[in-house]
Amino acid sequence: MLTPHRLSILARPLATAARCLVAGAAASLFQPAYLAQGLPGEAQAQSSGAYTQFTVKAVRPEAFSWLWDNMDEALLVGANGENKSFSWLQAPSSPEHLGYSAGARYRSVEAFGGATHCLEVTYLEPETMRGRVASDNFLGSKPYSFLAQNVSVDGKPPFTVLIQYNPVGSTFADSLFTIQATMAADPALAQAYVAHVRKTLAGLQPNLMDALNTRYFNAVLKKRGYYSAGPIDKNLNMKLTIVQEIKGIDSQMLSWWWDHIGNTARYRLWQPIDHVSFEWTVPPNSPDLQYDVGAVQKAKEYIGKHTMTLNITGADPKAIAPPADIIDPAYFYARTDLTLLAGILPSNALVHQWRPNAGGDGVILTSTFVNTALALIINPTFNDDLGSHALREFQMLPYFLPRLYKREYLNQ
Helix, strand or coil: CCCHHHHHHHHHHHHHHHHHHHHHHHHHHHCCHHHHCCCCCHHHHCCCCEEEEEEECCCCHHHHHHHHHHCCHHHHHHHCCCEEEEEEEECCCCCCCCCCCCCCEEEEEEEECCEEEEEEEEECCHHHHECCECHHHHHCCCCCCEEEEEEEECCCCCEEEEEEEEEECCCCCEEEEEEEEECCCCHHHHHHHHHHHHHHHHHCCCCHHHHHHHHHHHCCHHHCEEEEECCCCCCCEEEEEEEEEEECCCHHHHHHHCCCCCCHHHHHHHCCCCEEEEEEEECCCCCCCCCCCCCEEEEEEEECCEEEEEEEEECCCCCCCCCCCCCCCEEEEEEEEEHHHECCECCEEEEEEEEECCCCCEEEEEEEEEEECCHHHHCCCHHHHHHHHHHHHHCCHHHCHHHHHHHHCCCC
16 A cells, blocks of 8 residues: 555656656756856966865876766666666767767766755866876876766756876875866855765775676777687697787887886776786886897786786897797797796797787787797686786777877977
């Protein structure tokens, strides 16, 4: 039997939904044109609004860059129970990449500032943030370190929210956030919203890196190439070949990268989950567009669930035969040793070689590894893990390498 009390409970979601529809219509009718386009510069950034800064521990910025276009109700409600519902009104145009899609729009019901509100949020064109964010955001295909959005609360004229974030911490495992709301007609409401967003982002900490790993690195990036393992030969070596197309970089960028990996901060940009640390044991003599023979990288990384610390030494194919014929115009050839067993076990070898792709918007990379079959004793899935590792790391290059190359080599 539906008692008046039960009818009241059932009516609440319907009333909220109806209020959201009315609020959405009002926002469309009354949104000022200049707010719909975002803020053009630093002057408006000082307008009335709200501000907060905080750190989310043990979550890399790449996880948040993935989140913006892949948000769903389960993630948001799980992070903060004050988030009641979420749905896309205009789905992101490219959720298979990191960074946000301008023009994407969602509706949500969220409780903050002592009341439950209906929100309509629109992602702004990145260009509207020039002068307010680091300029190297515009040297790549998508913004790396910010999200800009217009937020309308209960159908009121929207205010602009700029969320900026960067890696911090001794191992660069944390994300430092700055959130600023500007052009708010009700600064107190904007401040309550900013505090609410802070709580949600912090609440994602237990689950977001796992979501990035399973829903992006494994479900998306690992499908952008393939690998195959050969038989174990008479010398107890095995060959693994990985082929992948990497869109968003060119051959010179990849040639430049080997001498400029540099440090742990940059190494973790390359793969934020699998890469742990990096240093030069022997630095390059002349960092340029050709890797230095004899330069030694000391890299600690995960291959599957196992961590390895490797010495990776630039090698000369004319002096020591590489593990595969080098047929492409650009390549990186190295000998690799487990740091603790260097000089005890024979060196392994790797060669990466690449050429422009047919579309002219990327490269075709072929990677060949020759490793001792003894690795299978420690890890029976070693070849699968190494093949996956190569796909998970090289498909990350378009999200940071163009920025570094253009800023440091081309001085843009």
